[in-house]
Amino acid sequence: MKLRNSVELVILAAEPQDDLSDCFQEAPDPELTSEDIQLRSRAVEWINPLDDEEDEVEQQPIYQVVQRLIKDAQRFKSFSSLMHLHSVKAFLELREKYRLAPRIKNPAMRASQVIAKSIGKGPYFAKKLRSLTRYIGRFRTLPPPTAGKHNAHPSLLNNERIAQAVRRYLTVLADGEITPLKLLRQVNNVIIPALGLDLAGQKISESCARRWLVKLGYEMKEVKKGMYVDGHERADVLLGYLDFGSYFDLILISLRRIYKDKDLEPIEPTLAVGEKLHIPVFHDESICRSNDLRRRVWVREGRMPLRKKGEGRAIHISDFIVEQTGRIILNEEQRKLNEQLPVDQRLAVTDARKIIYPGKNSDGWWNMEKLIMKRTLPIFERLYPGAVGEFFFDQSSAHGAFAPDALNAKEMNVKPGGKQRMMHPTFIPMDNPNPALRGQPQSMSFPAELPPCHPHYEFRGKPKGMRQVIEERGLLDYLTSVNGGKVPPGECKFCKASREKQEQLMREAQAIVDEPDETREDIPQLGTSIACCMRRFLSEQEDFKAEKPLLQIVIEEAGHKCYFLPKFHCELNPIEMYWGWTKTRLRVAADGTFPTAKRLVPDILDSCPTKTIRAFFRKTWRYMDAYRKGLNAKEAEYAIKKYRSHRAIGRNVMMSLEIMHNPA
Ligand SMILES: [Zn+2]
Known part of the structure; x- marks a missing residue:
């Protein structure tokens, strides 16, 4: 079949x-x-199978099986079997008790140890008890006397x-x-x-x-050649210790619904008068390839997997996830209601997800700001009336778009004119050393009308460039003096190198890097001086710093909030787990052709249960909590594995990390 x-x-x-x-x-x-x-x-x-911890057959009334086996053993007077079976029975009872005690973290382990100890045996017997239990659960009988040899079990x-x-x-x-x-x-x-x-x-x-x-x-x-590798993998380790302090302060946890660790059901926050419910929404984009084979495949020994040529056509997905409803989409009932509304109140689009198929004669790229304004926000506001959306985006370049006339030192030359961006006028910041200049208006380009005798006549109506802007702020002398009497360059070697270095880091992150300790040393040490060059100096000016990405402006103007996640931290974006979930299923079901993939992608995306999405969020909250507690990426990963079912990292895990750092 x-x-x-x-x-x-x-x-x-x-x-x-x-x-x-x-x-x-x-x-x-x-x-x-x-x-x-x-x-x-x-x-x-x-x-x-006896060595495989995860290998449990689900939902068998094992206790009844054990009772039946005890009866049999009594009938056949098999005393060693009876000893084992009674221990298993006692173990099952105790394990059940421990499972109900929230303080006990590993009930099976603890129960087996206690039972072993009670009959004067040690950890080996405890382990044997657990194996026996699994064996009985699976095969509904005790193992034959030679059990333990893998060829002997049925x-x-x-x-x-x-x-x-x-x-x-x-x-x-x-x-x-x-x-x-x-x-x-x-x-x-x-x-x-x-x-x-x-x-x-x-x-x-x-x-x-x-x-x-x-x-x-x-x-x-x-599968090695030409495989598509998601650039985010394992990049976290590159960053070593993280400083997220200010980032986490922004998070308004008390205004959100909290989802219980145990069943992921919501608990409503207690909102004071005037406080609004805050709903975190995470966005990201992902690419599926129609010909994206599983990275590792099962083949008959000695054979190599074949891979079709090329990566196949790309399917680009942009989507948002929320804890309450999973996605930003109207359900069937809401859609019907929407259709009954007068045309001017009706939502044209009822799903925030957008899928495009770049390629010959097909869709181009999306415009994030437009997508947010036309789709996401109206649907979000319909779903969560009165609530504040906290939109989290990846800090990728696609979202770094600023208004075309935003102040941006990167778009400026040293000298006037030439190829550089026209920027909006500004006010000289209030921290200028010269009180007379503070708050004075400043145009970023020369007036359109200048007398021919004017030194900048040839640049009339053109951008001023960095040097002129700095000079007008009375800061060129300062900049020259801190650079040993020399006017600093437009962009210093250090700033240039660090940007290249960052790009290099990004490339390294895309290849999977396994030597975190060595690469960690190479992380550029920014922030030694802000007067190293004109570009850096100007970009540190308050008015330049205050410029927000267009996306943020659009969202904030609509009364919502906008955050950008730190680079290389996909664990802080639960939607990455949603992509992983989807791609795994796509790889299983896809046949390498574009029409199949095109049909499967939305179906699979839709099939992800809301509870699963909540579990993705829970994992992200756990990471955020770990970072907030000052753990680095590696430690956070350890802590989360150790303490998987809770949204906060427990004291005992913090203690074991302490021990890791300070061995006695
Ligand atoms: Zn510099």
């Missing part, structure tokens, strides 16, 4: 999980953990009929199309029912499917 490219199937695998994508590791695809490749050398362990794959059906299924699939996820679905939904096996609802897990693939001689290979 050939697998259809159906979103339905994709959704099967898309139940919300707690451990949602690590956006800078890779998409949430369970088959793509970074350990997978390293694990090849430890394949024996990998094959043994794997479903030892059933010759299942093994044959699996082999046949895999042979039909082309190399590169095989995934543990597909195999799992085939086995659970097709093979087991078709063979009429009574397995008491037993299903194979994803890691089990992975082990089967290894057993059947498949291995993971990396």
Whole structure:
């Protein structure tokens, strides 16, 4: 049976999980953990289900199974079995108790240790208890006396009929199309029912499917050439310690709805009179390629995956996510209501998402400001009347657009005239050393009418350039004196180099960098002097500094807020996890053709449950909290892994970080 490219199937695998994508590791695809490749050398362990922590069969009434097994063991007077089974029973009871105690973080571990200790045994027995429990959960019996050797346990794959059906299924699939996820679905939904096996609802897990693939001689290979790599991966480590102080102060947490760690249901904030509900909205853009193969694919040993030429056509997506409703989109009911409104009140577009297909004869680029004004804000205001939207954007160049006449030293030459931007007039800042100049109007270009004898006659009506502007502010002498009596250049080597360096950093970030400690040293040390050159000096002037990106102006004028996320920090943007979630599913369902991808992308994007989006947010809040507590990117990552289900980083994690830093 050939697998259809159906979103339905994709959704099967898309139940919300707690451990949602690590956006800078890779998409949430369970088959793509970074350990997978390293694990090849430890394949024996990998094959043994008893060593696999995540390998639990869900929702079996295991307690009842154990009780039944105890009865059997009593009947057959099997005393060693009885000892084990009673321990398992006690373990299950205690684990249940611990699970209900919110203070206990790892109930299984703790319960197994306590039970082991109570019968005079140590950690080895505790581990054995946990393995036994998993084994019983999976196979509904105690392991045979030789258990522990991987070839001895009754794997479903030892059933010759299942093994044959699996082999046949895999042979039909082309190399590169095989995934543990597909195999799992085939086995659970097709093979087991078709063979009429009574397995008491037993299903194979994803890691089990992975082990089967290894057993059947498949291995993971990396697709290298021409693959599309998301530039954001692992870039965080480059930055080392982060200073987000002022950034986080902006966040008005108490005015937001908080979503409970446990069930992700909202808790309304208590708003004082005049306070408005604040709703964080995250934006980003992403590119899907119609021919974007999985980065690592399963192939028969010794074979290399083939890749179609080129990357395929690009699908560009711009979207927004919110915790409450997932996306900025009217639901069906709201759409119907919208259609009944008079034309002038009716929203023309009811979904903030925009997808374009750049290429021959197709859409061009979008204009972010227009998109915000025409789509996002009207829909947002319809969805959340009276609320303040806190719009978070990536600090990418696309959003760095300023009004065409904004003050911007980067658009200026040293000398007057030539090719440089016309800028709006300004006032000399109030911190000017000369009181007489403070607040004086200043034009950024020469008057259109000048007498022929005027020294700047040839530049009449043209921009003044940096030197003239600085001179008029009475600051050229100061700038010259701090530079040892020499007029500084338009742009100094240092400023030029650091910008190139930043571009280099960005390129390095795009390649995956694994030596964070070395590169960390190279981060440009800005801020030693602001008088190094005219460009830097002028851009530090209050009026230049006060210029806001156009996007921000548009949003603030509409009564909302606008923040730009620091560079290289995709973990601070939950929509990155949404992209990862989408791409994983696209890779599973896509066939490499543009029409399929074009159809699948919106379907998959739509299929992401709101709860999953809330979980993405929860992860971002956790990172923000970690940074706010002064952790660096690496530590934050550790803390979040350690303490995955809460929005704030706990004291115990902070303590273990302390120990990491200050070993006794
Ligand atoms: Zn400089």
